[in-house]
Amino acid sequence: MIDLGANSIALSLLAAVAALFAAVMAGRRGDERWLNVGRWSLAAFAVLLGLASLALLNALYYSDFRVAYVASYTERALPAGYRLAAFWAGQEGSLLLWAGILAVMNLVAVRHWQREGLTERATLMGVLALVSAGFAALLMFAADPFRLLPSAPADGYGLNPLLQDWAMLLHPPTLFLGYAGYTIPLAMLIAVLVAGRSDNRWLSIARPWLLFSWLLLGIGILIGALWAYVELGWGGYWAWDPVENVSLLPWLTGTALLHSIIIQQRRGMFKKWNAWLIFATFLLCIFGTFLTRSGIVESVHTFGSSKISELVIALFSIGSIDPRELIAPLIMAFLAAATVAGAAVLVWRRRLLASEHKLEDMVSREGAFLALNFLMVLATAIVLVATIFPVISSSVAQESVRLGEPFYNRVVVPVLLVAIALMAVAPLVGPARRMKEKLATALPRPLIGAALATGLALLAGLSNPWALLCVFIGVLAVLLLATDLIQAARLQQRQNPEPLGRAMLGVMDANHRRYGGHLVHLGVILMMAGVAGSSLFNEKYELQLAPGQQKQAGEYTVSIERLREVRQGHYTAVETTVSVRDGRDRTVQLVPQTRFYDKAEKPYGEIALHSTPVKDIYITLAGWEEGGRRVALQILINPLTMWIWIGSVVLCLGATLGLLPPLLRRAKAHPAVQRSESSSPTTMQVHTP
Amino acid sequence: MNPATIKLTVAALIALSAVAYLALTGLASGWVYYMTVDELFASEQAPERRLRVGGMVGEEHFHSQPGDLRARFQMVGETASLTVDYRGVVPPMLAPGIEVVVEGRLESDRHFAADVLLTKCASKYQAEEHAKRLENEDDRPRR
Structure with missing residues (x-):
């Protein structure tokens, strides 16, 4: 099986190169048959990577410790689910997963693209084959998951306990689905440009890919945040860590894209901007893969000392070093080559990207989306520069300077808040004249409502200006979203009397793009509430307690039981039961642990969490004196944190809605009936779905 | 226009x-400046601002009192060493010989007050160490 895996990877490189060759031939000769060859080569690429993945899964499942990867990330006592999930615990497996996902997407994209002209199809295939070949080469020459050890150890070294969590099972694959997905719109863009087309039809094919990748990348980021919250034990979900930042970058540009391509589809504007944005998003995905694994910037994921200079040295001393040292330089080379090649196409075909209309009025859909794009790209640029600041500062001034959390909170958060404020008025956005009308008629009342709510919050004792701003934006957004939906439903009811709820569903189903977008916006508002609550009003207590003793932490009374030792699965845990009684005499009991995994040298803390919509109580067992006479606890009170996760779910539902075709049968099945209804209201009772 | x-x-x-x-x-x-212990003492004047210093926890004078939410240890580089006084939740994996990064201020010569302590916990590093250990095991004579 190991040979099968290694050989499959080697052959997959051949298949990708064959597909590339076939695509080039098809383009030059204008011959369909070469395209067929290319299609079969891409299919072979997918099958071969599938075989390689199966071989790796097989080795992981049966604990074949001859394979270095298996020995490094698993052990016999690890539950089967985690053994299989160790597939993406390390660099080699992660890259195989990336490539495998891309291989499947290649096939779907080629199918999706089959109605286009021959040049377009050949170019799409060529771009996809090129990227695929890049990954296959990386797997073959540097990141070989099937590298063998001279002899098999008796047991493996186990999976990092921090990664033994359901969120970690899901985080990498969803992230990679997003990353790989952004390859497809780029390939489509290049294809259209090479074919010399300046129309915008292809965007209706590219858009689902952009939305899908955005959704999956978003889910990946959110699961990562959730994992950090429940597993890392410092009580936060986002630390502006370099690895978190690089996954956020393509998501920000992707957010901009989802809006600005609508303008290109409708009015043929922002073409150049969108083209560069698609290209930049792809590059940022590769950059994210590179930075996550390179160690050039210190982070929770890649705490390391390897520097650019070492990478460059590694690049020039091939053969004398461990091939894995080549992974980062190879990705960097790939990134550089892709940048040059992509930029060359965009510059070469810049004439095709001329805008078809001028921006006439800032107060219009175009203006609003342009402003949003500006803010997103601005945020991307700031986060990017700040993330690589240690590299910049050490090469410019020989001093390594890191920009900490306060920098991001001070600079990026205001930019994002302005974007959210803009988002709040999204339901009013439309063509210039209608938008101005709407701003005059539909905005004042929600504006007054939001002001009233903010005033009430102020009276209730909320004095933090940021919090008040969030209340204002949040209430305004929700009121505008609700009014918009209710008005549309009322209009629908006038044509077809039915309960308001049903009318609302019907309205939403009739326009997935609009109302999916609105749901996403609602999710963002809920998340904003959660982020504001948990970051502005969190409380932190550090207590030392003897068993049986009671101590006060803010309004809470805390007591603990004696320390216990329990054996669970492949670790032993020290735990205690903590009782937390709040000001209103409600008590919750939580059991934080410190776990001693059999295969880990160091113990790991396992937090205990009590989560309600109002607040989270988050307890870490910080330590104890010999014999357990005194125990140290860290208790965090994080208000509203649950709304981040609720908002995330709403956001994902909204984006999913945007991907789905109409769901309710009525919307499509009886267009004739509906038309007759609107012309003659008396026949309305005929229609009962 | x-x-x-x-x-x-x-x-x-x-x-x-x-x-x-x-x-x-x-x-x-x-x-936040980032430097190693050696670099910190190689520079003429220590910066006033917040610092992030990386180094290894020394074997000597290691006092970890997780029950008291503090730890005091020597952080050693290749030539220099620094006394670190850390207050906060002591990561359970803090022990002599591991690499850490501390963030805080230099209080006086060779005395550092830290409020952030990060221990090495990277998936990448783990793999490399494992690989090293696996390879070393092969050198060992077998029974």
Whole structure:
């Protein structure tokens, strides 16, 4: 099986190169048959990577410790689910997963693209084959998951306990689905440009890919945040860590894209901007893969000392070093080559990207989306520069300077808040004249409502200006979203009397793009509430307690039981039961642990969490004196944190809605009936779905 | 230029200068020097601002009192060493011989007050160490 895996990877490189060759031939000769060859080569690429993945899964499942990867990330006592999930615990497996996902997407994209002209199809295939070949080469020459050890150890070294969590099972694959997905719109863009087309039809094919990748990348980021919250034990979900930042970058540009391509589809504007944005998003995905694994910037994921200079040295001393040292330089080379090649196409075909209309009025859909794009790209640029600041500062001034959390909170958060404020008025956005009308008629009342709510919050004792701003934006957004939906439903009811709820569903189903977008916006508002609550009003207590003793932490009374030792699965845990009684005499009991995994040298803390919509109580067992006479606890009170996760779910539902075709049968099945209804209201009772 | 373009440029400029102002003031609060113990003592004058110092926890004078939420240890580089006084939740994996990064201020010569302590916990590193250990095991004579 190991040979099968290694050989499959080697052959997959051949298949990708064959597909590339076939695509080039098809383009030059204008011959369909070469395209067929290319299609079969891409299919072979997918099958071969599938075989390689199966071989790796097989080795992981049966604990074949001859394979270095298996020995490094698993052990016999690890539950089967985690053994299989160790597939993406390390660099080699992660890259195989990336490539495998891309291989499947290649096939779907080629199918999706089959109605286009021959040049377009050949170019799409060529771009996809090129990227695929890049990954296959990386797997073959540097990141070989099937590298063998001279002899098999008796047991493996186990999976990092921090990664033994359901969120970690899901985080990498969803992230990679997003990353790989952004390859497809780029390939489509290049294809259209090479074919010399300046129309915008292809965007209706590219858009689902952009939305899908955005959704999956978003889910990946959110699961990562959730994992950090429940597993890392410092009580936060986002630390502006370099690895978190690089996954956020393509998501920000992707957010901009989802809006600005609508303008290109409708009015043929922002073409150049969108083209560069698609290209930049792809590059940022590769950059994210590179930075996550390179160690050039210190982070929770890649705490390391390897520097650019070492990478460059590694690049020039091939053969004398461990091939894995080549992974980062190879990705960097790939990134550089892709940048040059992509930029060359965009510059070469810049004439095709001329805008078809001028921006006439800032107060219009175009203006609003342009402003949003500006803010997103601005945020991307700031986060990017700040993330690589240690590299910049050490090469410019020989001093390594890191920009900490306060920098991001001070600079990026205001930019994002302005974007959210803009988002709040999204339901009013439309063509210039209608938008101005709407701003005059539909905005004042929600504006007054939001002001009233903010005033009430102020009276209730909320004095933090940021919090008040969030209340204002949040209430305004929700009121505008609700009014918009209710008005549309009322209009629908006038044509077809039915309960308001049903009318609302019907309205939403009739326009997935609009109302999916609105749901996403609602999710963002809920998340904003959660982020504001948990970051502005969190409380932190550090207590030392003897068993049986009671101590006060803010309004809470805390007591603990004696320390216990329990054996669970492949670790032993020290735990205690903590009782937390709040000001209103409600008590919750939580059991934080410190776990001693059999295969880990160091113990790991396992937090205990009590989560309600109002607040989270988050307890870490910080330590104890010999014999357990005194125990140290860290208790965090994080208000509203649950709304981040609720908002995330709403956001994902909204984006999913945007991907789905109409769901309710009525919307499509009886267009004739509906038309007759609107012309003659008396026949309305005929229609009962 | 048409009026919309002018308005647009003005708006963009205003936004950019606002962000630039935020960035400049934000630099002061977020600016953290990163250096190793050796670099810290090699530089003529120690910076006043917050520092992030990386090094290895020394074998000697290691006092970890997780029950008291503090730890005091020597952080050693290749030539220099530094006494670190850390207050906060002591990561359970803190022990002599592991690499850590501490963040805080240099109180006096060779004395560092830290409020952030990060221990090495990277998936990448783990793999490399494992690989090293696996290879070393092969050198060992077998029974």
